[in-house]
Amino acid sequence: MTALALLGGPPLRTRPFQPWPQFDRAELDALADVLGSRRWGGIHGGSQGEVFETELADYLQVPHAAVVANGTAGLMIALKALGVRPGDEVIVPAMTYLATATAVSLLGGVPVFVDIDSATHTITGSSLKGAISEKTKAVIAVHLGGHPADMDSLGAVADTYGIPVVEDCAQSLGAAWNGTQTGSLGTIGVFSFASTKNISAGEGGAVVTHDDALAARIASLRDHGRPLGGTPNHPELGWNLRLSEFQSAVLRIQLKRLEAHLAVKAKGAAFLALALSRLPGLMPVPATLDPRVTAHGRFSFAFTFDGEAFNGDGYNSTSPGAFRAALRAEGIPASTRGLVACPDEAVYADITSRDYSSSRTVSAEQARVACSTLVLLGQAAGSGLLLEGPSELTDVVRAVEKIHENRIRLRQEQRRPARPHVSSDQ
Incomplete structure (x- = not known):
């Protein structure tokens, strides 16, 4: 039995997987064109930003899209x-990136945390219904990891109570629910184009809607409160949250590659889901796709890790942290640490925190379990691993098998007390 790389043995894989984000000569040429144009920012007719908005809106089948500085800005x-x-309340999943909640707090609102469905890690209509109060102003549905939330049940409850649904699509560009793209299912959809996202310009975002009046307000709020069309008047308070022409030019190229990337990643994810589900203690999220998920965004490949099942003895357990560390040491890019449920982040949980903010938690049990046991591969770990074929992805499976073979040794190692740190200055 070969020793784990974490414990001094040779790593199973030494060559890197495909990188993320990806680019080629097309992005370089697009950047050079913007540079030569000397029109690097602002909002103007025929701009890269305007053209990208049209192309994104066409892809999503919505009439309005506005590019913004980043996804968090888009949510605000x-x-x-x-x-x-x-003082207004906005219902938010207890498991999501913190910005989903802080976008509410930065406006003075109160995020209300509700639990996730354990199978999909997204919220449902039942969790929404149990959190509604007279102060509820909106709900944010997060399509976590690229998996669409149950927009049927969410939409039914939201419609009954007259609550607008904001879709947080930061991780789901290209995903579809019943054949309809995420972002075009709710009242407003918000996308992120940060470095790990399905298309990227390093930063950037977009806000999309079917509503003409909301579209006009969105365009105004991202440009100092100035109505679209170049008017000098500023009838409301707005931000400067415009996107540069360089970023828009890159995103136009990236959008053209999206469907090809999604097709390859779907095959890679299907291979990993089948192979890893055969190993003890590993459960892909979701275990099986709901037939209403007609396309998965595949921002990441996620699976939960059950340390007791992995060990197979019923009472001893390998920690998820030790498993992640062992996987990375074998040359498999995986998430570096466990996640934290939003209600447990210091800004909401610690009253002594410098920027402690008001929140309300209805339930978060499933979210806390998921955060502590989740392992992420792919873009969430800064890797293009899912673009590989089975011949390369087999190394992921072999690495898990190697860790399983060494599970007793790994468990013993994680129980050892940490060595005292000695400063190099002594």
């Missing part, structure tokens, strides 16, 4: 456009 714009004011 969406919520302010919907009239969220200080």
Whole structure:
């Protein structure tokens, strides 16, 4: 039995997987064109930003898209456009990137945390219904990891109570629910184009909607409160959250590659889901796709790790942290640490925190379990691993098998007390 790389043995894989984000000569040429144009920013007719907005709106089948500085800015714009004011409540999943909640807090609103479905790690209509109060102004549905939330049940409850649904599509560009793209299912959709996302310009975002009046407000809020069309008047408070022409030019190229990337990643994810589900203690999320998920965004390949099942003895357990560390040491890019449920982040949980903010938690049990046991591969770990074929992805499976063979040794190692740190200055 070969020793684990974490414990001094040779790593199973030494060559890298495909990188992320990806680019080629097309992006370089597009950047050079913008540079030569000397029109590097602003909002103007025929701009890269305007053309990208049209192309994105066409892809999503929505009439309105506005590019913005980043996804968090997009959420703030969406919520302010919907009239969220200080003291208003916005329902948010207990498991999501913190920015989903802080976008509410930065407007003076109160995020209300609700639990996730354990199978998909997204919220449902039942979790939404149990959190609604007279202060509820909106709900944010997060399509986590590229998996669409149950927009049927969410939409039914939201419609009954007259609550607008903001879709947080930061990780789901290209995903579809019943054949309809995420972002075009709710009242407003918000996308991120940060470095790990399905298309990327390093930073950037977009806000999309079917509603003409909301679209006008969104465009105004991202440009100092100035109505679209170049008017010098500023009838409301807005931000400067415009996107540069360089970023828009890159995103136009990236969008052209999206469908090809999604097709390859779907095959890679299917291979890993089948292979890893045969190993003890590993459960892909979701275990099987709901037939209403007609396309998965595949931002990441996620699976939960059960340390007791992995060990097979019923009472001893390998920690998820030790498993992640062992996987990385074998040359498999995986998430570096466990996640934290939003209600447990210091800004909401620690009253002594410098920027402690008001929140309300309805439930978060499933979210806390998922955060502590989740292992992420792919873009979430800064890797293009899912673009590989089975011949390369087999190394992921072999690495897990190697760790399983060494599970007793790994468990013993994780129980050892940490060595005292000695400063190099002594």
